[in-house]
Amino acid sequence: MDTAELRRALEDAELSPYQADAYTALLRLGSASATGLADACSVPTARIYDVLRDLEAKGYIETYEQDNLHARANEPHSVLASLRGKADRFTAAAAEIEELWEQPAVDDHMVSIVKRFETVFDRACAIVREAETEVQVSATTEQFRQLRPALATAYSNGAIVSVSIHTESGTNASELPDTLSYESVATEVRHRTLPAPFIVLADRSRTCFTPHERSVNQYGVLVDDYTLTYVFHWYFQTCLWEVWEPMYDARPTEPPLVYADIRRFVREMEPLLTDDTTVRVSVEGFDTGNGEPVSFVGTLTEVSYAGESTSGEPPLSQLAGETAITVAVGDDVRTVGGWGAVVEDVEANRLTVEALTSAP
CATH class of the missing domain: 1.10.10.10 (Winged helix-like DNA-binding domain superfamily/Winged helix DNA-binding domain)
Structure with a gap:
């Protein structure tokens, strides 16, 4: 009709x-x-x-x-x-x-407020299935099980899928999904033993959010905006991800090593540079001057960030400000930033370590 x-x-x-x-x-x-x-x-x-x-x-x-x-x-x-x-x-x-x-009216708005969790969850499934670069999820065990088919589609699309499963303190490990539930579904899974909101972030531009079940106010927020999604990304990183130990990790230990987050790339590559390891890296992203897609392969020559350098992997707090890398491509040198890059030549949405060559 x-x-x-x-x-x-x-x-x-x-x-x-x-x-x-x-x-x-x-x-x-x-x-x-x-x-x-x-x-x-x-x-x-x-x-x-x-x-x-x-x-x-x-x-x-x-x-x-x-x-x-x-x-x-x-x-x-x-x-x-x-x-x-x-x-x-x-x-x-x-x-x-x-x-x-x-159905929320999102066509003409960056943010929509809805009343029903089902509306938020249905939208989350839709944006996850379309994701090709990165998906970040905070969910209960049951929400993960229901979202699993959509996550499997995103994973098969090539997206890096990070899942934070939250449970009540003292939850028995047997109540969590088994390892097989994560295979070909998630790149990495962490377990938070505190209530948390339901959050889904997809490809740096879309967010689905509802408060945790104990919240006095129950509502949903749907975001279709690059900058606002970045705010939710930092909440996810600091509160729902960084401080919790991995319970499943499907990332390879040998090249090619794929990263969607430049800060994680810097944390893991800086010690290798210090040891004079040659890092061959491919970059996919956008020219910060004209917004056009760019991709190239070169040699990592430098990492830089606002915090002071430390021995070993720098903590996330040291990388919270400006973080960038320098890549030599033949005689050309290009600076590469991450999500929200402004002063660098390129904003990267994917970094792939193609090869690591140890110093003789």
């Missing part, structure tokens, strides 16, 4: 044409100011306030003040009950209303 047919069905359910048009538009928007809603439908601005009051009286919507009058759709239980008592066309209209209610 298309939108026009849905409006006609609502008119048959005793809504006026203006009321049906305004309610359908509000379902799509989630919430809107009165004037914004008028712009999104055929109701004249002069009539929109009367239409909203009538819809509120019928229980379809609720209005609230936020600098000016705003409206949002109520949970459509009573509407669905009425429509499903009608003929086949009313049943089809009810299904579409339910779908519109559950």
Whole structure:
């Protein structure tokens, strides 16, 4: 059923044409100011306030003040009950209303707030299946099991999949998935023995988030934005990943060694450079000047970061600021940064150690 047919069905359910048009538009928007809603439908601005009051009286919507009058759709239980008592066309209209209610409006927004965990989880499955570079997940054991088919697809796409499974303190190890559950699904798995939010980050641009189950406020956040996803990435790294020991690690120990995170690359390559090991590395990413994709292979000549150098692998705290590498490609020298690189020549989204040659 298309939108026009849905409006006609609502008119048959005793809504006026203006009321049906305004309610359908509000379902799509989630919430809107009165004037914004008028712009999104055929109701004249002069009539929109009367239409909203009538819809509120019928229980379809609720209005609230936020600098000016705003409206949002109520949970459509009573509407669905009425429509499903009608003929086949009313049943089809009810299904579409339910779908519109559950589906967040993300096409025109960087951030959407939703009420249902199922909405967040469905979106998480979708963005994971599409991921090709990196996926980071914080989930309970059961959430991991449900997300596992999508993670397997991302893994087969070539994405680096990092999973932080959180459980209550004192959880028996037998309650965790067995090792076979992670094979061809996750690159690395860590176990956090504290409640944590459900988080999925995919390819540096999309985030799905809900607070942990004990949170007073239950809601979901869907983000389709590079910069905001970077904020969630650092929360994941510092609170859900760095301080917890690996319980499964499928990363190879010999080249090719693939990295999506330049900081991890620097931590593991700096000691090799100190020992005069020659590191042959391929870089895939984007030119920071024009945004065009770039890829090249060269020799790692230097790593640099804002913190002071230490013996062995530097801790994450030393790498929290600017972190970069220098790669020699023939007679050319290129600087490479990670997520959010600005001053370097290239922002890398994948670094692959192709070969390691020890000093004679």
